[in-house]
Amino acid sequence: MSQNQPAIEVSHLRKVFHIPQRDPGLGGAVKALFRPRYAEKVAVDDISFSVPPGEIVGYIGVNGAGKSTTIKMLTGILAPTAGLVRVLGRDPHKERVANARQIGVVFGQRTQLWWDLALVESLNLIARIYEVEPKRYKELLEQFSYTLELGELLAKPVRQMSLGQKMRAELAATLIHEPRVVYLDEPTIGLDVVVKEKIRAFIKEQNRAKGTTVVLTTHDLGDIEELCSRVIIIDAGRVIYDGPLATIRERFGKYRGITFETARPLEHPLTLPPGAEVVGQEERRLELRFDRTRASASQVAAAVMGQLEVLDFSLSEPDLTSIVKQIYGGALSEARPV
Amino acid sequence: MTLRRLLSRYTGFSGMAAKEFLAYNIWFWMNLFTSAVAMTIFVFFWKAIYAQADQIAGLGFQQTLNYVLLAQVIAGVGESGILWTFGYQLREGRIALELLRPLDFQGMLYAFSVGNWLTGLLSRTPLLLLALLYGLQPPADPLAYACFAVSFFLGASVMFFFEWMLGCFAFYTTEVWGLGVTLFAIQLFFSGTLIPLDMMPEGLRLFAQILPFHQIVYTPVSFLAGITPVSQAPQVFLGQVAWIVGLAVASRWVFSRAVRAVTVQGG
Ligand SMILES: Nc1ncnc2c1ncn2[C@@H]1O[C@H](COP(=O)(O)OP(=O)(O)OP(=O)(O)O)[C@@H](O)[C@H]1O
Numbered sequence A: 001m002s003q004n005q006p007a008i009e010v011s012h013l014r015k016v017f018h019i020p021q022r023d024p025g026l027g028g029a030v031k032a033l034f035r036p037r038y039a040e041k042v043a044v045d046d047i048s049f050s051v052p053p054g055e056i057v058g059y060i061g062v063n064g065a066g067k068s069t070t071i072k073m074l075t076g077i078l079a080p081t082a083g084l085v086r087v088l089g090r091d092p093h094k095e096r097v098a099n100a101r102q103i104g105v106v107f108g109q110r111t112q113l114w115w116d117l118a119l120v121e122s123l124n125l126i127a128r129i130y131e132v133e134p135k136r137y138k139e140l141l142e143q144f145s146y147t148l149e150l151g152e153l154l155a156k157p158v159r160q161m162s163l164g165q166k167m168r169a170e171l172a173a174t175l176i177h178e179p180r181v182v183y184l185d186e187p188t189i190g191l192d193v194v195v196k197e198k199i200r201a202f203i204k205e206q207n208r209a210k211g212t213t214v215v216l217t218t219h220d221l222g223d224i225e226e227l228c229s230r231v232i233i234i235d236a237g238r239v240i241y242d243g244p245l246a247t248i249r250e251r252f253g254k255y256r257g258i259t260f261e262t263a264r265p266l267e268h269p270l271t272l273p274p275g276a277e278v279v280g281q282e283e284r285r286l287e288l289r290f291d292r293t294r295a296s297a298s299q300v301a302a303a304v305m306g307q308l309e310v311l312d313f314s315l316s317e318p319d320l321t322s323i324v325k326q327i328y329g330g331a332l333s334e335a336r337p338v
Numbered sequence B: 001m002t003l004r005r006l007l008s009r010y011t012g013f014s015g016m017a018a019k020e021f022l023a024y025n026i027w028f029w030m031n032l033f034t035s036a037v038a039m040t041i042f043v044f045f046w047k048a049i050y051a052q053a054d055q056i057a058g059l060g061f062q063q064t065l066n067y068v069l070l071a072q073v074i075a076g077v078g079e080s081g082i083l084w085t086f087g088y089q090l091r092e093g094r095i096a097l098e099l100l101r102p103l104d105f106q107g108m109l110y111a112f113s114v115g116n117w118l119t120g121l122l123s124r125t126p127l128l129l130l131a132l133l134y135g136l137q138p139p140a141d142p143l144a145y146a147c148f149a150v151s152f153f154l155g156a157s158v159m160f161f162f163e164w165m166l167g168c169f170a171f172y173t174t175e176v177w178g179l180g181v182t183l184f185a186i187q188l189f190f191s192g193t194l195i196p197l198d199m200m201p202e203g204l205r206l207f208a209q210i211l212p213f214h215q216i217v218y219t220p221v222s223f224l225a226g227i228t229p230v231s232q233a234p235q236v237f238l239g240q241v242a243w244i245v246g247l248a249v250a251s252r253w254v255f256s257r258a259v260r261a262v263t264v265q266g267g
């Protein structure tokens, strides 16, 4: 494979599920047996993107947007209805087994580990299946044990692990054969901040050290901010944004916050330039936000200072969560030049 | 060399079967206990029957006792449980991850079953000792043991592929309880675990011989019990191999259709 060939290539990908429809009761079941009816559900409508080797891409969207369905098609477990998928030059569905050797997958709360056996048994088996050199395996096990703090988990059956422990175990199992492409479908779901941090550090390290290509699905934008330089946002099975994280901020971070510390409490309503409004007010603290397409920070600051004695003020970048909320909420339809 | 490497990737699963077996040690003792009780009941049952007759269907008391004891020793060992495995994997949504292992799915589960059969046989040693206490007279001919071992593994393989086909229903219904229980009852009777096939009425016996179930109990045990002479072994093995080839081909075809329920319909 040449250096410039994308690790993942998706073009006009589409997935339509046929859901059997059945009237309730025995009569319905019998009727469905003879004359099955189906409802169509377009899970992925038309998606195209490509990911160069070594990139970590955040793949985000609201519940039911089609993220997991896309990931399943990328792994080869689900056949596309139409469109093309290439992973490391292969059709993952047609060459499922060959493709499986090169990839690693984590599906949210599912596990590929053996429930009743000590974690190390599962890892040993996986290393054997993927033919990881014994020496390399030992090295990796040590590294992973350190970063993911597997220590006493290795001897523990998965059945007895907490959610966070399970996820760390799962990640170790997924990356022990050093796959070139990794799909992580909500790897931080339900985890506390400390474990999240560990997992992010681990993913980052694997990506940096081995050039692993990562597609990451999450509802935690902290994951995205920490790991991804590029984000693909999908909605109703279509790409609504594909580009750098920074651009999202620039283009869609319409509102900026500005906070003033004042000498005296505010006594009379403020007159503000168009596009600015008060969002919070305490004793001697005043929080405003303004639409930066309509007003500038200096206009707002000048207006406030003209009416009040200001001791200090600070400007805040819009945080990703609120931006994405805006985008999910349909802000893109007004600004579509993706 | 490459074949050995390839095999080693699969045999890892056989080892997992043994380890998983050890993880359930409470089950092991339970199972041993109920089997011991069943064996005891059988011994008294047949003693009472043979108090009335010297021979039944051409079998003398010692032959029948040998058969019944050995059948109890290996009862259930040759089952693969594929039906339950499919049911579980589909219900838990685990099947996708299993299909994503870089191995042939059937080969993987076959290797796992082989591990199960071996550990199953080993774990039955205490029952064998009990059977000896109850008067089991093992054959002197070493060939009889070889025939037992070969026909048991061939028979278990036949049942593996057979159950694989049935298991494919799970992909459409996701509900395997009814089918599983029915299969268990049919298997118990038609495998010859309760009575040797020889004692069944003519029509029933023919029917039992058409079905594959007898291959995991009756066929191997009858070599050890002196019912099937060793000289018939080649013929028996050939028949089993034919079953395996036919069912292996058919089961792969059926599976390739069934798995679409997952890969096309999304499970
Ligand atoms: N096997 C299936 N059969 C029918 N419909 C399905 C199937 N799998 C997914 N869908 C539907 O397709 C749509 C997309 O589902 P998908 O799981 O891809 O969403 P998602 O973006 O991963 O959502 P979430 O953030 O909740 O995980 C949903 O409306 C879902 O109900």
Ligand SMILES: [Mg+2]
Pocket: A067, A068, A069, A185
């Ligand atoms: Mg999802």
